[in-house]
Amino acid sequence: MTRTNLMIGAIGAVAVTALGLNIATLSASIEEPVVAADLPAPPVDGALGDIDRETLQAEMRRYLLENPDIIVEVIDVLEAQRTANAQLAEQQMLRETNDVLLNDGYSFVGGNPDGDVTLVEFLDYQCTFCKRAHDEVAALLSSDGNIRLIVKELPILGPVSETATRAALSVLAEQGEEIYEVFNDQMMSFPGQLNDEMIDRLAERSGADVAAMRANMDSREIDAQIAQNRALAEQLQITGTPTFVLGDTFIRGYLPADQMAEAVRLTRSTMR
Structure with missing residues (x-):
């Protein structure tokens, strides 16, 4: 997987998380972590409920522009995870063919x-x-x-x-x-x-x-x-x-x- 693809995935991951947050949460400081288990259930059938779609998209864009380091952090995590998974898969193949x-x-x-x-x-x-x-x-x-x-x-x-x-x-x-x-x-x-x-x-x-x-x-x-x-x-x-x-x-x-x-x-x- 290329770094460009990882960046797209990272943005997608941030976006998915943001869809489960309200505007107040999105405006919070990046130092305040959000635990996945505490997030509200994702919207059903693509509905955004009371949140206006355009407002949400604008808020997401502002949030990422103000906190670009979060994309780099997510990419690093994804790369590390991909490398670890690949190494585990290779080790399993070698055990099976030893x-x-x-x-x-x-x-x-x-x-x-x-x-x-x-x-x-x-x-x-x-x-x-x-x-x-x-x-x-x-x-x-x-x-x-x-x-x-x-x-x-x-x-x-x-x-x-x-x-x-x-x-x-x-x-x-x-x-x-x-x-x-x-x-x-x-x-x-x-x-x-x-x-x-x-x-x-x-x-x-x-x-x-x-x-x-x-x-x-x-x-x-x-x-x-x-x-x-x-x-x-x-x-x-x-x-x-x-x-x-x-x-x-x-x-x-x-x-x-x-x-x-x-x-x-x-x-x-x-x-x-």
């Missing part, structure tokens, strides 16, 4: 597998910001040896992205984590657009058996892994890459290594 998010049995696990903090990354090999984040994540893992990294392959940028994902998952399943990690780095570090020929070349450069990789790319196992990652992303309302999950917090988009390190520090502080 097992498949952290222990699906097929995703690459890097960094320190026994680290005290887990960072989950949803990525696409064609994503420019994923490529930027790749070096930042590497720097973070290098500077902090107590982070467990889980990579979730999420091809969302077309057929080439899916081919690259299938190649990566095939290498991981059949040829092991060490070759996968090099292959992942090669594709993420490649500066241009990937295609079938380049994917094979980067796989070979990584030490992978390209023929074996190709033989397994369209298997039911790989189909199921991609489908599960997509279903998980949908459940977590992830619509773009890179998206990170750190503890019970989402980091949606690219973040420099120093800011990610600060996020890790804050996550650890909540675990104590």
Whole structure:
């Protein structure tokens, strides 16, 4: 929700409150709070009773012009409430998906597998910001040896992205984590657009058996892994890459290594 929408909502909230007040109350000082339970019942069927509509509107306008800070206060409350509600909703989503998010049995696990903090990354090999984040994540893992990294392959940028994902998952399943990690780095570090020929070349450069990789790319196992990652992303309302999950917090988009390190520090502080 934009701040403009919040302002409209705030004005509406003040207006609704004002409709339940008489003119004398509206003229009172802003320091005199009005308790909702003490307000008279709202008008029925839009009727204003003895209060003239034009007089009420003019009084409301005067009141807001004389006390503009009340709009800012209401906006701040609404923003804080919206943020808190969003955080609670995200935490609930993560609780519901915890097992498949952290222990699906097929995703690459890097960094320190026994680290005290887990960072989950949803990525696409064609994503420019994923490529930027790749070096930042590497720097973070290098500077902090107590982070467990889980990579979730999420091809969302077309057929080439899916081919690259299938190649990566095939290498991981059949040829092991060490070759996968090099292959992942090669594709993420490649500066241009990937295609079938380049994917094979980067796989070979990584030490992978390209023929074996190709033989397994369209298997039911790989189909199921991609489908599960997509279903998980949908459940977590992830619509773009890179998206990170750190503890019970989402980091949606690219973040420099120093800011990610600060996020890790804050996550650890909540675990104590």
